[in-house]
Amino acid sequence: MATSHLPDRMSTTPLPEGTPQVCVARQPIMDLKNQVFGYELLYRAAFGDTSWAGGPGDQASARVLNDALLSLGLETLTSGKFAFLNVSHQVLLQDVVTVLPPEGIVVELLENIPATPEVEDACRSLQKRGYAIALDDFTPGCPAEALLPYAKYVKIDLLSTPPDQFAPLASRLLKSKLRLLAEKVETAEALKIASQAGCTLFQGYYFCKPTTYARGTMAPRKLAYLRLLAALNRPNVTVGSLEEIIKQDASFSYRVLRSANSAAFGLRQTVRSIHEALILIGQDRVRKWASIWAMAGMSDGVTPELVNITILRARCCELLGQSSTLTQEGSDHFLLGLCSLLDVILGKPMNLALEDLPLSTETRAALLGGDNPERHILDAVTAYERGAFEAAANAAAHGGVDADMLPDAYASALKWVWSLARSQAA
Template identity: 35%
Template sequence: MLDSTADHAEQASAAQFVYLGRQPILDRHGALSAYELLFRAGAHNYAEVTDDAQATAQVVARAIGGIGVQAALGLHRGFVNIDRALLFNDIVHLMPPERFVLEILETVKFDALLARRLGELRRAGFQVALDDVVELTDDVLAALPYADIVKIDFLLTERAALPKLASMLRAQGKTLIAEKVETREDFELARDLGFDLFQGYFFARPQVLAAPRNRSPRPGLLRLLALLSRDAGIFELEAELKLNPSVVVQLMRLVNSSAFGLGRNISSLREAIIATGTRQIARWAQLLLYADSGDLPWRADPLVQLAGTRSRFMELAAGWLRPSDDDFADAAFMTGIFSLVHVVVGSTPAVVLEKLGLAPQIRDAIVLRSGPLGILLRLAEAAGEGADGAQIAAAVDAPAGFAALTPEVLAELNLSAAAWFGAHIEEAA
């Protein structure tokens, strides 16, 4: 009976708060250098990770929009575990690169596509760390030119192999972190071998941080997205955001966590809109929209999965067709999101979209299936049903260039989009 009561109390607490673990990373003198941010489902200090992408997404959401970067990291950087799906996901760009290190999981398969993506992220200012290295495998050797930091697992690495491993990595100019250091002997060995940073239970176990959970009402998010879709002015955005306090709280945390070149914190809503930019605001609102989907946890809600995969598929396809046209990709994502809004509010697409005053090209794509966005929506629906989308792309009414969406390309895009809902940044209720 006592165990049952304790379980109910923990579940009630988890419904009201979001949690985040952090473990210190120290320098050679014992001074704090950085934190690794870790997923925690509750106040208990262990991970319960069943999905790497989901865990990372929630860590980012909680660090930026829930607890806040300043509270989670202070003046230090945060290492965040990241899998292949998230490396190619826009969630990465919600993290200020000067505050976050992308720690690539050892399960990530390295190839030319990943090399190109890591190059892009490093040019954007991110540092890349390789996690849980125990030997110089082919994947590790291939990834080394694209990494700044290497974390050596002291629990699994053979002691006799450590000197050569450390020497080779130092010769290539990599910052070395000894992780899972649990004894003084391991710390002294790592220090003697020239390791730069140290992490493990010998120094400190992870600390669990908590913050009240924010709720974001759907009607307000819908209105906000509709304004963004038609390039509304700052005054309209400000007026709408004032009606959504929980979104404003997260927006202020987002802008105050990032270096926008202002050299100071933002205190007014108008300043926050200008500093953050409508693209970032839209990304937050899009991802929050389907997060609170009734009684089901978002991971189990088919509407959440359908909305996420459809919108992501359309965004990826738009980027494939027009690589330099971010506006087209954004419009494609919003078309996917709004194509299911009528299900959320229990109405028809025409009625809902007319009331929202949505951008004409998005409204027509959903109601009439017309224009490039309409064709992309038909492709997304076909992908979701396992139908042959290549026939739609090659049809006579398809715009120029759509024929490049071959069955092989569509299959790859659909596979990538399928990971999106698992990378949803808002945790379940």
């Protein structure tokens, strides 16, 4: 399968001149097996753009269907999973969503949409044309009760729904053959409550938090990959040393050669050895690939989405770090993002998880919660991925990064991650 070249610097498909940027992030929606079912697209106007400052309303909903999808592509935004798209009252009535094919799309109706005859007609029309509809923030007795016959998914906010109402509401909706999605699921206990009530989809970052820390020695496989990660990122590692490190793991060698020979690079010659790959593709790029694979190798027992998030953070932190006025050139911002969930992946407190990694003083302090520019860059990335765009902008400023860099950095990171995944699947 042909793929685009993996960029070293930030790049996105340009929109027409004069088009304001759109802040777009994605939040995973997980199933009962802790696999990604889809992503809700979170969006707003770019920082400083006041042309539609009302949040995800009419113009914002139309803009994300146009600008964000045009610049990134739906497949890149969702990695081929379902896309839950927020739709406002007017956008629903204007039939804007039908510019996209119904496959892979879930039309999410905001909770403030009135259940007028016109809205019911629009929902009926979408349903007939094969579009799945989700009702957002559903509560007992809300106007959206009238829209239940057209819905396939119903989203219930676990935090705002009184505990004594959650299970009865879920039970009633399940009788109508609706699929229930619990929102604001932030802990393992919340996940248990929602699943016992009959929810089969979950939105929240419960899987990014450690439930318990493992005692005793680390599993040999995880320990081996942790040592590989440390060896790969030693300061001033030579090409020869890096070649020997990669050769220690047959799967690493195979992946390096497969990636190097993929259509992504368009090389005129077949790469037959790790040494050739390091010379032709570049030592830094191969080292990043191998670091990602080492992280994936340590992730037994956790959802694969956890690794996807760390890779996205790694690339995004790297791009923002390149433009920071407060961090040193060549700082290990890539590792900053890549190791940001290492405590969850290894089941160890972060200070122990980082013990054997050759991190800079600044990066180690940032990962342990210290107050430095590196930490602010990581905070900007984690806030942005959750759709907390103002908090992301504030953190970026404290990290010496212009907030206007955030949309491009996140978009470019998404493209890089998707291209890397496709090159591996080729």
